[in-house]
Amino acid sequence: MTEEFEPKIVAFLCKWCSSAGSDLAGVSRMEYPSNVIPIQVLCSGSVSPLYILSAFNKGADGVLVSGCHPGDCHYIKGNYYSRRRIALLKELLNFIGLEPERFKMSWVSAAEGTKYTEVIKEFVDELKPLGAQTKLRRNG
Amino acid sequence: MKKKRIGVFICHCGTNIAGTVDVKKVAEALSKHDGVVHSEDYVYMCSDPGQKRIVEAIKENDLDKVVVSCCSPNLHESTFRNAVKEADKNAFQCEIANIREQCSWVHPNMEEGTDKAIKITKTVVEKVKHNEELEPISVPVTRRALVIGGGISGIQAALDIANSGHEVILVEKSPSIGGHMIQLSETFPTLDCSQCILTPKMVEVSKHEKIKLLTYSEVQEVSGYVGNFKAKILKKPTYVDPDLCTLCDECTKVCPVVVESEFELGLTGRRAIYIPFPQAIPATYILDDTGCPGLLPIACGKCADVCDPGAIDFDQKPEIVEEEIGVIVVATGYDLYDKTNMGEYGYGKIPDVMDGLQFERLCSASGPTNGKIIRPSDLKEPKELVFIQCAGSRDPELHCAYCSKICCMYTSKHAMLYKHHVHDGQAYVFYIDIRSGGKGYEEFVQRTVENDGVLYLRGKVSKVFQDGDKVKVWGVDTLAGKDIEIDADLVVLAMAMRPSEGTEKLAKILKMSLDKDGFFSEAHPKLKPVESVSAGMFIAGAAQAPKDIPEAVAQASGAAAKAIGILSQERLYHSPMVAKVNKHLCTGCRMCVDVCAYDAISIKDGIAEVNEVLCEGCGTCSATCLRAAISVKNSTPYQVHEMINASLGG
Numbered sequence: 180m181t182e183e184f185e186p187k188i189v190a191f192l193c194k195w196c197s198s199a200g201s202d203l204a205g206v207s208r209m210e211y212p213s214n215v216i217p218i219q220v221l222c223s224g225s226v227s228p229l230y231i232l233s234a235f236n237k238g239a240d241g242v243l244v245s246g247c248h249p250g251d252c253h254y255i256k257g258n259y260y261s262r263r264r265i266a267l268l269k270e271l272l273n274f275i276g277l278e279p280e281r282f283k284m285s286w287v288s289a290a291e292g293t294k295y296t297e298v299i300k301e302f303v304d305e306l307k308p309l310g311a312q313t314k315l316r317r318n319g
Numbered sequence: 320m321k322k323k324r325i326g327v328f329i330c331h332c333g334t335n336i337a338g339t340v341d342v343k344k345v346a347e348a349l350s351k352h353d354g355v356v357h358s359e360d361y362v363y364m365c366s367d368p369g370q371k372r373i374v375e376a377i378k379e380n381d382l383d384k385v386v387v388s389c390c391s392p393n394l395h396e397s398t399f400r401n402a403v404k405e406a407d408k409n410a411f412q413c414e415i416a417n418i419r420e421q422c423s424w425v426h427p428n429m430e431e432g433t434d435k436a437i438k439i440t441k442t443v444v445e446k447v448k449h450n451e452e453l454e455p456i457s458v459p460v461t462r463r464a465l466v467i468g469g470g471i472s473g474i475q476a477a478l479d480i481a482n483s484g485h486e487v488i489l490v491e492k493s494p495s496i497g498g499h500m501i502q503l504s505e506t507f508p509t510l511d512c513s514q515c516i517l518t519p520k521m522v523e524v525s526k527h528e529k530i531k532l533l534t535y536s537e538v539q540e541v542s543g544y545v546g547n548f549k550a551k552i553l554k555k556p557t558y559v560d561p562d563l564c565t566l567c568d569e570c571t572k573v574c575p576v577v578v579e580s581e582f583e584l585g586l587t588g589r590r591a592i593y594i595p596f597p598q599a600i601p602a603t604y605i606l607d608d609t610g611c612p613g614l615l616p617i618a619c620g621k622c623a624d625v626c627d628p629g630a631i632d633f634d635q636k637p638e639i640v641e642e643e644i645g646v647i648v649v650a651t652g653y654d655l656y657d658k659t660n661m662g663e664y665g666y667g668k669i670p671d672v673m674d675g676l677q678f679e680r681l682c683s684a685s686g687p688t689n690g691k692i693i694r695p696s697d698l699k700e701p702k703e704l705v706f707i708q709c710a711g712s713r714d715p716e717l718h719c720a721y722c723s724k725i726c727c728m729y730t731s732k733h734a735m736l737y738k739h740h741v742h743d744g745q746a747y748v749f750y751i752d753i754r755s756g757g758k759g760y761e762e763f764v765q766r767t768v769e770n771d772g773v774l775y776l777r778g779k780v781s782k783v784f785q786d787g788d789k790v791k792v793w794g795v796d797t798l799a800g801k802d803i804e805i806d807a808d809l810v811v812l813a814m815a816m817r818p819s820e821g822t823e824k825l826a827k828i829l830k831m832s833l834d835k836d837g838f839f840s841e842a843h844p845k846l847k848p849v850e851s852v853s854a855g856m857f858i859a860g861a862a863q864a865p866k867d868i869p870e871a872v873a874q875a876s877g878a879a880a881k882a883i884g885i886l887s888q889e890r891l892y893h894s895p896m897v898a899k900v901n902k903h904l905c906t907g908c909r910m911c912v913d914v915c916a917y918d919a920i921s922i923k924d925g926i927a928e929v930n931e932v933l934c935e936g937c938g939t940c941s942a943t944c945l946r947a948a949i950s951v952k953n954s955t956p957y958q959v960h961e962m963i964n965a966s967l968g969g
């Protein structure tokens with residue numbers, strides 16, 4: 180093995196904060212690893228636990244959900260529901276033996292381009308030593 | 320069912336995308352993707368010829384759906400949706416794949432960028448594949464505006480909107496409108512008197528038949544959406560009936576309570592019953608219940624005894640006023656950064672160190688000294704006066720990182736005014752740079768230096784401390800390379816501008832976002848400077864960033880024009896991407912009803928029903944439903960699963 184492992188990451192970004200924050204990172208030409216494919220959702224509150232399981236099932240090595248800071252959700256409280264749901268999901272993932280590092284939630288506002296790049300860099304660094312995710316991956 | 324035919328258009332954006340993404344390769348890869356029957360790249364998709372290509376390609380290839388891979392959907396989604404409409408297709412059959420902000424601009428490696436751009440585009444193709452045709456939902460507009468903040472920006476916005484024939488509710492938290500501008504002595508660069516130019520506008524507000532003024536009031540709750548907001552406003556009791564008060568001033572003569580005057584910034588006191596300043600609007604006294612002993616019946620009540628017209632009413636209670644409005648303009652202004660944060664300038668301990676606004680009051684003919692420049696400690700005329708610029712500004716380590724923009728100019732004005740008052744005095748200004756961009760500004764600073772002999776010293780002040788009856792200032796002059804020591808009589812700090820107190824709370828109430836410094840965020844730093852990201856909410860003046868009076872007025876008029884743009888319409892159109900219930904799956908368990916922040920879902924005949932006008936389409940209901948019985952149109956779980964699949968190269 181000479182080539183470094185490159186994790187595949189799916190990121191659910193809410194339109195109002197995190198996606199706008201990642202746009203700002205772009206406008207500011209901040210560099211970060213290209214491992215993440217963003218999927219824009221209206222609100223982190225719309226991210227069903229099934230989406231996360233589905234991503235792992237389809238071969239994601241890591242999944243990120245990013246929304247507005249608590250209290251700042253464009254839809255008032257979507258991120259609070261998201262936070263609760265995700266706390267439960269984390270336990271479930273833990274229970275079935277998936278490394279906890281593979282799943283992350285972050286709060287990135289529209290003004291935090293720098294933070295977005297940091298979240299991504301950190302996530303990629305944490306995932307690299309874990310190698311490919313096979314626990315929940317479907318066969319074939 | 321006929322298989323949907325999808326067209327994909329990859330924009331080069333000059334070299335913005337093509338520089339780090341192999342656009343030909345992306346177009347080629349997409350042409351092989353399931354459902355895609357047409358795939359091309361073009362140098363500027365958003366240009367006129369670019370849009371025409373889309374229209375033509377739709378017709379030539381009988382396309383049902385379109386994906387444009389280009390910049391962020393925030394920029395050109397509507398451009399391309401309009402182009403698709405031109406080709407007689409439903410606007411929602413077009414989606415944008417962001418391969419610029421989220422790809423080409425952040426990944427300099429061509430191979431990686433190209434690979435990611437392909438995945439992003441495929442992801443969006445999978446979304447559009449299952450998009451429904453939708454038409455915007457139309458809603459009526461409440462043709463009234465709420466303006467929050469009664470400083471110069473709020474006054475200007477309120478007048479502009481009212482003069483266009485629409486009703487305005489102007490809410491101000493302090494007892495009078497006028498804001499900080501009414502505290503200023505003269506204004507740069509013309510030295511006209513601030514009160515003289517502002518009071519006519521204040522009077523116009525109070526007399527305007529279309530303006531309802533609510534002072535001493537605060538917005539507590541806002542619900543609804545563009546065109547149809549509801550606001551709850553708390554009107555605090557003033558204990559004085561403005562219609563009866565004749566401004567005779569008998570009450571203050573008998574009031575035993577003295578507290579610091581907010582308007583005079585602590586340079587003098589006021590009574591518990593007071594008028595903030597003589598030209599206050601509304602023109603009435605008010606009773607500050609924090610200091611007044613008379614609210615407990617019989618404890619004092621002296622003011623009521625001497626009030627001939629009987630204007631004082633100790634039984635007034637706070638009142639909640641409910642208003643329906645269509646748009647909101649936020650003009651909450653600034654406050655100065657607190658001097659107690661500046662240990663190096665010894666504030667709090669040294670009486671003869673003051674901030675710029677206090678110095679304005681000192682210069683003002685209507686101020687506590689009637690315009691005589693004397694220092695607080697011994698009321699003597701200061702002969703050596705030191706001004707320190709950038710106090711708290713441009714200091715990312717300790718204070719505010721940004722430039723407060725107006726301090727260079729007002730310090731220059733202060734130094735000039737000082738010299739006009741004290742001819743034999745010497746003024747020194749410590750500065751980092753002089754920023755005097757603006758009409759007539761540079762000439763003004765030159766005048767201060769050349770005609771008034773003010774000494775400008777380039778450098779920072781390291782310490783300010785009391786030394787006998789002098790205030791010792793230690794600094795450096797970086798141009799001369801010398802240490803400087805001045806025995807000053809008075810020191811004036813040009814403190815940084817901060818968002819006004821309460822900004823954070825208001826932002827939460829309005830669901831508006833703040834920038835990293837706590838000012839209200841505009842929707843786009845260049846192209847949408849008065850809009851916020853929330854539809855129907857606009858920003859004016861220093862609430863958005865430090866700015867001077869002409870800029871604040873211009874932005875306020877801009878915000879007003881945008882507000883009028885909405886108010887002059889009969890109906891507005893609301894996004895049709897709202898929740899939809901699958902009646903066969905719904906069991907009426909109410910989980911969606913409970914999580915909906917907009918009260919948009921109710922149970923009818925045992926099944927959930929969505930009020931499409933109230934629904935904002937956030938999708939929280941859909942993530943909550945255990946039976947997948949509710950989902951947001953064009954953002955269904957099925958679509959998301961397909962997108963996930965595509966994003967992972969499946």
Ligand code: FES
Pocket residue numbers: 193194195196197221222223224245246247252253254257258
């Ligand atoms: S909109 Fe960002 S988390 Fe709800």
